[in-house]
Amino acid sequence: MIENKNGIFLNKINLININKKLNLPLYIYNYKKIILNFFFIKKLKFFFFFYIKSNYNIFLLKLINKIFFKFDIVSIGELKKIILISKKKPFIVFxxxxxxxxxxxxxxxxxxxxxxxxxxxxxxxxxxxxxxxxxxxxxxxxxxxxxxxxxxxxxxxxxxxxxxxxxxxxxxxxxxxxxxxxxxxxxxxxxxxxxxxxxxxxxxxxxxxxxxxxxxxxxxxxxxxxxxxxxxxxxxxxxxxxxxxxxxxxxxxxxxxxxxxxxxGRYVFCNVCIILSKVNFIKHNKKNFFCILNLGMNDILRPSLYNSFHKIESFNKGKNTSFFFGPICESSDKFLSKKLKVKNNCLIFFYSTGSYCKTMSSNYNSKNKIFEIIIYKNKLKIIFKLENFKKLIKNYV
Ligand SMILES: Cc1ncc(COP(=O)(O)O)c(C=O)c1O
The missing domain is CATH 3.20.20.10 (Alanine racemase)
Incomplete structure (x- = not known):
């Protein structure tokens, strides 16, 4: 990522502009890095079955299908996704x-x-x-x-x-x-x-x-x-x-x-994806600052489930330093990171979020699942649309 006075750039795309066009938080995948990971896996000359549980975005599964054509599944839902994306019958381990x-x-x-x-x-x-x-x-x-x-x-x-x-x-x-x-x-x-x-x-x-x-x-x-x-x-x-x-x-x-x-599973997409989120506001008591983000444990569960670390960076930061918390009504809705300088509305990046993040996300607190986009051939492409309220209530009778 390159930061200069004109913005924050990832593969020539100014991430500040994404904030103006689409609702944050959102996942951003980097296609060039995906291809590099595929290259390393291909070099091994082993039979590689992609473990879908780690990431089942249909666009990404199509890429895997094109190059590797082998999947490891743990449910019929995953099997049906593979059937949906593949014209020929791929190799599947259940x-x-x-x-x-x-x-x-x-x-x-x-x-x-x-x-x-x-x-x-x-x-x-x-x-x-x-x-x-x-x-x-x-x-x-x-x-x-x-x-x-x-x-x-x-x-x-x-x-x-x-x-x-x-x-x-x-x-x-x-x-x-x-x-x-x-x-x-x-x-x-x-x-x-x-x-x-x-x-x-x-x-x-x-x-x-x-x-x-x-x-x-x-x-x-x-x-x-x-x-x-x-x-x-x-x-x-x-x-x-x-x-x-x-x-x-x-x-x-x-x-x-x-x-x-x-x-x-994890290796394939983990380090090719970041989450772009935003500070909602910062509150404080005598001792602590609480930086409340618009990203929560419903979007990224690993920190509250496993105490997992994701590297976090803040851009256009302010003077105060703070730890990070989500908006969900749970005390465990917080992120492991050192204190960083922040201010209201500043952009926050979460690294290594391509595996076991979106697939573990939920509608907890009736939140919609967020956008996934990819920087593909120097353009932005939406690969999962922000869910809407209709989707949240669709199955109730
Ligand atoms: C049976 C099995 N195979 C493969 C994997 C993928 O592991 P990883 O994502 O660590 O590569 C898992 C992950 O839970 C698994 O349970």
Whole structure:
């Protein structure tokens, strides 16, 4: 971002003008940066399935579909979005810990690439439907390896306490059962957590994979997503190439011949998006200033849900310094940042908001979901319209 006396510029677009044209707050994606991230992912030569839960804007899904054509879904709603945007049938992995009979049935009818199962109960459901409707489907088995991903406890998914996957003991039972049911297993599946910034958990995971491979090897090995992004900008964390170089070393070390699947979510769009918001007003008591924004936990839930940090910057600032709060009627509607200089109506930027922000947003306090726009070929393009009141009341009877 470049600030000068004429404005604040992102790819030659003056963000001050956006404030004059469209209602703030809004999400702004940067197409050039998206393409750069796609380039890094393509270089890996792994099978990349985009994890839709992190961002399901239809315009962005179309970009993914054009280049990668592979998606990882956790619900029928996500599956329907993919069907909507894609003329040909893309490759789909169905993940998630609580698939219903009807979700499995739809997957059977669409012959998706794989259902990643997480329990013995699920394999019974699949078997029952396969027999009833005379269909076949491939499965991968998600393992809970009891490995701590050393990330935030609310986004750790591979330890004993987490509901995800099948532990090693139950895996033996499941494989034994499947020798009778005969459902085609095409791989093991792992996802030990999100926002992972250390390589040591992956080393443990590959050691376990090596042990499992002594008994059964499959065509595919799904190692999940999880690579962390640099929310702090100033802190050094492992970068994308280094992370996957380390993974390649582990693949070589254990002589793994399976085709590697990755299910990236966060990395793909996180750092290609900012939220542009505005100071509504600043109030103070004897001790503190409270800078109330027009952006709240309904728009960006991660800070109040996980205590997550997003870098914040203020422009055309004033003299007073303050922390930041949203307009929602909850004390947890506040943002983690150091105090910044602010004044009424000044512009506030939230960084790294392209993943798990819009998808987690809600209509809490009967607020409308906000605009998403993209800087696309040096022009602004609206890719999600501000919701209106009609949408808020449409389903009431
Ligand atoms: C099964 C599974 N795969 C992939 C992902 C994507 O992880 P990330 O966004 O950290 O890359 C998740 C995230 O929750 C997940 O649960």
């Amino acid at each position: 993940s998630g810990s609580g698939k219903t009979l009807s979700e499995i049935l739809i997957s059977l009818n669409l012959t998706i690439f794989s259902i990643n199962i997480e329990s013995i109960q699920e394999i019974f459901k699949i078997y029952y439907l396969m027999k009833k409707y005379k269909k076949n489907i491939n499965i991968m088995i998600r393992i809970n390896p009891n490995i701590n991903a050393k990330t935030h406890k609310k986004i750790t998914t591979g330890i004993k306490k987490n509901k995800f996957g099948i532990n090693i003991f139950n895996l033996k039972n499941l494989l034994c059962l499947n020798s009778i049911l005969n459902i085609k297993i095409i791989g093991y599946d792992f996802h030990i957590g999100s926002q992972i910034t250390k390589i040591s958990p992956l080393k443990k995971m590959f050691k376990l994979i090596n042990n499992l491979y002594k008994n059964n090897k499959y065509k595919y090995l799904d190692i999940g997503g999880g690579i962390g992004v640099n929310y702090y900008f100033n802190k050094k964390i492992i970068n994308f190439s280094k992370y996957y170089n380390e993974i390649n070393k582990l693949i070589k070390k254990y002589k793994i011949k399976s085709k590697i699947i990755i299910e990236l």
